[in-house]
Every structure is written in structure tokens, then in C-alpha cells.
Amino acid sequence: MVLYVVGLGLGDEKDITIKGLEAVKSSAKVYLEFYTSLLGGSTSVERMEAFYGKQLILADREFVESGCEGMLEESKTMDVSFLVVGDPFGATTHTDLIMRAKELNITVKIVHNASIMNAVGCCGLQLYTFGQTISMVFFTDTYKPDSFYDRVKSNRQAGLHTLCLLDIKVKEQTIENMLRGRKVYEPPRFMTVNQCAEQLLEIEDIRGEKVYDENTLCVGMARVGQDDQQVITGTMKELVSIDFGAPLHSFIICGDMHFHELDFFNSFRINKENKFAFINWLNAKQFEAIDWLNLKCGDQLLAQTHQPKLYGNTSAFQKIYKLLKSMNNNNQQEEEGLSQLFNIVETISP
């Protein structure tokens, strides 16, 4: 007898793999975990049941966190499928479940699928330049956990991107209802890109270690892997007020970007004309160049934050962007590039 743990991917009922569908169809009982994530808006349990040809037993938070004892017991005498959104190893709770099943000598078969951890690649940032992932929970007046801040700091110091997984509150009780033992649940809540950006800035205000600021480049994403997926790039401040629509949302704080990554980034700008260019490549000469660009072009062209970057849509910007890109592609000498850059900016009237 087998316990199949089947990843459903990120979209709808058709993102299951053939192997996963065969497991579901061959199982005597099929459970659907539905509190750590959710499939796309157009999908419903009824649609999934119709497509899979199976009745789904809903496994909520209580079910999973209390150990899924009944399901594990059943797995000893019949084939059982446990369906999870994304990949089976995306959430710690599922990993624990698999460990418990192993300890009970239950045969476990995993059917992998896409998870947000790899599907974020669709924004054009390379997966191997991400540092550790953080989780952002809903702040309250008295509860603002900021342990993520140190992880973002460590990532940014190494030039790495940070994926932020955003909080989901499903089947939560108010403290009053919990104390009174009333099984009354609050409506589900899903953190938005806007809330994440706000909370990030709030913690930077409190901690003040200049890990990032409102000019830091970020990516907001919604419904990744679904037909109406949305990717919008901008500064952290810009992302506070852009409407990304229905859940689930995800957030990325960019690290150093390669020019190929930057091309993608600029293609996802709301105002596509207003591009960004990094001058990371300047290395040792960077500070000299920045001082000088600042003197010459002022705030109109240069945002002097942790990652010095140029932005705008002036012809000066276009020229510099083109130069930086060609230098990056051809591995030209830093010295030579710097001198060309100086020549271009010399001709700019302030």
C-alpha cells in the first residue's frame, strides 16, 4: 500500500502531472491539503473532483497539524493520495508528515511539481542568484516579527535576490472565539504585495541598518503560473500602491542584477519607458564615478542607494544604458568603459 504525496503545481486542476493523476485515480481515498496555499481563482473543489473523478476529503490546518493520524493509519491498508498545492516539499508541515509516515514504515511516493520556489524564475531573475527565502507574516499592533531583516541583510550583502513568501490566514479564529471554544472562523486573508512592501519599510524604519530603502528595486508577482499571472517591477515605494488583484501574491527584493536580468526587469515596468540601469560593474572606480555622475546629472539620473543605479528615459540615459550593456556583453576593460562613460556624460547639459 502506498501513500502518494502529490504536488498539484500552481495553476488549476490541469497542472497535475500524468503521474499524479494516475496516483489519484488509483487511490481509495484522496485528501486535499488546503490551508498552506491555494490553487487559482477559477478552480474549485468541485471542478477538481469532476476532473480527477474522485471525491476529495479536505484536510485543514487542524487535520494536518494534529498529525493526520487517521490518514496514515489508512495508508497501511489502502492506497491513499494526499494532494498539496505546489511541490510536496514546499512546506515544513508536509516534510514532517513524510518523516512520520517513514517512521511508521509506510511506503511513500512523491510526485513532484512546480512550486513558487522555482516558478518565480518567470520574472527573469536567475534562480541560482537567490539567497535564502523569507516568510512575511501579517503584523499586528503588538506583533511585528523582524527576524527576516537579518536574512535580507545577509542576502543583499552577498548581492543575492530575496524571495518573500506572503502570509495566508485560512480558518483562523479570533482570540475570543478560541478562548470560548467557539469554532467560528474569520474570513480568509492573503497578504498583498502592497502590505509586504509597507511592512518591509516599517521594519527598515525601526532597525535602521540601511539594508534596503524605498528606492530598492523589487518585483511584485500575483497568481504565478496561472493564466492571469501578473509581474510588475519597480521601487519598493512604487509597489506599495500598485493593485495586483486576486491572491496569491509574492514579492522579491532584488540583489545585484546581471544585464540579462535587468532587461527582463525593465520589460516588466509599469511605465515601460522609465528603465533602470545598474553600475555595479564599475567595482573599484564605482564611488568616483558616482560622485561625478551625481555632480553632473544630479538626482534626475542617479539614485544613490545601496545599489547605485541610473534611471530615466532621457537620451543621456539611453546612451549610458546602451554603453553599460555592450560593456557587460563584451567584457570590455573597466578602465576603457569608465572613460567612455565619462565622455558621454561630459556632453550632457545639466
Next chain:
Amino acid sequence: MVLYVVGLGLGDEKDITIKGLEAVKSSAKVYLEFYTSLLGGSTSVERMEAFYGKQLILADREFVESGCEGMLEESKTMDVSFLVVGDPFGATTHTDLIMRAKELNITVKIVHNASIMNAVGCCGLQLYTFGQTISMVFFTDTYKPDSFYDRVKSNRQAGLHTLCLLDIKVKEQTIENMLRGRKVYEPPRFMTVNQCAEQLLEIEDIRGEKVYDENTLCVGMARVGQDDQQVITGTMKELVSIDFGAPLHSFIICGDMHFHELDFFNSFRINKENKFAFINWLNAKQFEAIDWLNLKCGDQLLAQTHQPKLYGNTSAFQKIYKLLKSMNNNNQQEEEGLSQLFNIVETISP
């Protein structure tokens, strides 16, 4: 007209999603990229063609790196599917292809799937505690690129795990054949876990910054996501000589492990009795405790490397492991735990 870029996942022809299969079946032409990765050993192009009901056009390195111009042109007048092992955003070359298609105003639809970047979760290490991924290429006598070393260093300093993607050489020419313009290709080569461990140790020998050593805990993996997948954990030195069988192999250099991760790690030991326990949690008191354990137990119980760890199968080890685990689960005070640890070790006869 649409260019579908379809992830095939990691196993065989049945790891495609329903959505992916529908895209393939509706396409006038179907290309299979087959040089950055490969599907499981039992799969063949013929089996895939039979299952998908489509003829596959093989896209090798030359095809992809020269820009897939013909395929992009076709996508303007017919639906085309481009199949890649894993997820479409796993390899930089595919990301570039998607960018080029966008620039040509071709409608691109992505069908996500599992990639090695998320499927490595099957070893029990949590995906959000991985740092940046590195690539390990085949060394030659004169070419031993070591830029990965700094990235491993940065990951390990932050306590993070490092996934190493191992080199694949498909359709490579010898320099002589290349110079003579002879299209004669060498047999494919796939880096093994053993070769990766050896090359890592070779670079540590040269660089000598004590980023890791032969006692560093690592995970060797083969054929992840396939039926005969293999996961074996051990020290870097142990993994030099364990046979993992057919490709593809992957390698992880462990960072700090949570006890839940350690449970998985120990369950994948070749010699399951010989477990490891970390004493990371000791924090400030760590060095005092290590000195003292060293004095009391010597090399038999304590491996004093970057991550001080206990190992073995003695009753003393079992007691300490149990204590550390219960402390970790209950968030007991460090002071109290340390004193209990001292009590246990006091009773050990050296």
C-alpha cells in the same frame, strides 16, 4: 499563434502536466531541448513520441545557442511547443530564448513543472534555508575554475545549504575535431557525486580558507524525481567513494541543520546507526562546551570542524542526541540545556 515553453519535470514522459500535454497535442511542431539536462534512464525519445502522439524535433546545443531562429519564425504562423527537462526557467539559455521571443512580439505561454531547484527538498533540507546555487564543471589539468568557492563560503557563513548542479557534457567536440571542423562528438559525460566531492576538496586544498573540509556533512543525490532515486548522506570524504549509479547526480553541502532536517539526514545515512547531532544551538557557550566535550570524549564522539558536531552510536551519543532534540523542540533555556548536557557527559567513562 503561441510558443509554448513546456517543463517536463524530472522523471519520465509521464511527468508532463495535463496542461503541458494539451499544449503539445495542439502544436503543429514540437521541439525537445536535450543538452542542458536529461530525463530518466528508462525514457527515450521514441517513448515520448509514442506517449505524446507527436514527432519530436531534437534541439541540441547548436540549435539553442545559435538562437532557435527557425523555431521563433515558425511561432509567428503556427503553435509551437518547446519542451525542456525540469522547469522552463531552470537554465539561463531558456530564459534568453523567452526574452528574444518577447522582443519579437511572439505570444509565449509557460507551463511550469518541477525542477531540481525545488525537488531537492526530498532530502529533507528545507528549501528556504538554501543559499545561492553553484555549478560545478569538469576540471581539466589546466582548467579548474574555483569561483564557486566564494559562493559556498558566503552560504556557509550564513549557515545556509548549497546546492551544486553538476556538469553535463553532451555533443562536445575535442579541440582537434573542432579546429578541423569535423562534426565528430565525444560520448556524453555526466559528473558524479564522487567527482564533485573530489573537486570540492581539491579547491579547498588550494584555497585553504577552511570553508569546508572532508568532515563537512553533505548529501549526494541521483535521479531525483525518478522511481530509482537515491539519496545518501555523509561526510564529504564518505561521498567520494559511494556509487550512486546512473546520472543525473546532484550534491548538497549542508549548512546549519534544524533538528527536523537532521532527522532526515540521519535517515539517509548508509550506515544508519552512525548518526550525527549538531550542537549549533549552544551559541555563546559553544566554545566552552566544545573544549569540554573534547577533553571528556575526544575524537570518538566529537568532530570539531566549522560546525561542531557529535557523531556515533554509543549510549552516550544517544542520550545527548535525545537531549538536544528535546531542547530544540521545547525551546528550553540554553543555560538549562547546557547544564543537562554537562551532567550527561560527566557520567560518560572516557
